[in-house]
Amino acid sequence: MPHNHHDGHCGHESNENDHDHDHGTSDLGPNDNLFPHIDRANVVALNATREGSVVVKPWDQRNNEESFLESDADDQLILRIPFTGSVRLRSLLLKTGPGDQTPMKVALFSNQPSMDFNDVSDKAPVQEFDIPQDRNVAEYSVKTAKFNNVSSLTLFFPASQGAETTRIYYVGLLGHWTERKTDPVITVYETQANLADHEKIQGTDGNFSTTQS
Structure with missing residues (x-):
């Protein structure tokens, strides 16, 4: 849709790097967009009016405001996003708001798949960002290391900027994905077990029996 292309480029004119990054990618988005590698069926939102996966959208839907996530009982919100492999994260993309429904900040925790509101006060975030009131998609570059x-x-979105609820339209992630290699771990354990068995057999036939006799 030409209208979307136009909007996309206008929204990025002010940031040269972003514009270059998107250039020529059309609605497919940046080639390091992790959307295909998010386990969307298992995205969980806590204290939300809808399922968390509604805000994990493809790149061409990033400005769509028809579906959004809103906090329920108060203005706190947790969104847990599992990946289908191992990720080296580079940036978080957020579209939030409007106005006072914009979160004050976002705190990022890695590899805490069951974190809830009881846990967030006990654990220090890996990184956190203040969120400005802006209806455009904003990019937050993380410390990749x-x-x-x-x-x-x-x-974790701890509070809104004054409203009773917090609202999020889009969450995107940029980075590098690699397949999770689970098989080699199993193989290593099997190999270790087998080696132990062999050592025992060799020991009985060799040194072990001579020391006993």
Whole structure:
């Protein structure tokens, strides 16, 4: 849709890097967009009026305001995002608001797949960002070295900027994905067990029996 292309480029004119980053990618978005590698069926939102997956959208839907996530009982919100592999995170993309429904800030926790509101006060976030009131998609660059081997990312929004509820339209993630290699771990254990068995057999036949006799 030409209208969306136009909007996308206008929204990024002010940031040269972003514009270059998107250039020529059309509605597919940046080639390091992690959307295809998010386990969307298992995205969980706590204290939310809808399922968390509604805000994990493809790049071409980032400005769509028809579906959004809103906090329920108060203005706190937790979003847990699991990946289908291991991720080296580079940036968080957020579209929030409007106005006072914009979160004050977002706190990022890595590899805390079952984190809830009881846990957030006990654990220090890996990184956190203040969120300005802006209806455009904003990019928050993380300290990549601290998000190097991420299997799940938890976003905690502790408060709105004055409204009774917090609202989020879009959550996107940029970075590098690699397949989670589970098989080699199993193989290593099997190999260790087998080696122990062999040592025992060799010991009985060799040195072990001579020391006993």
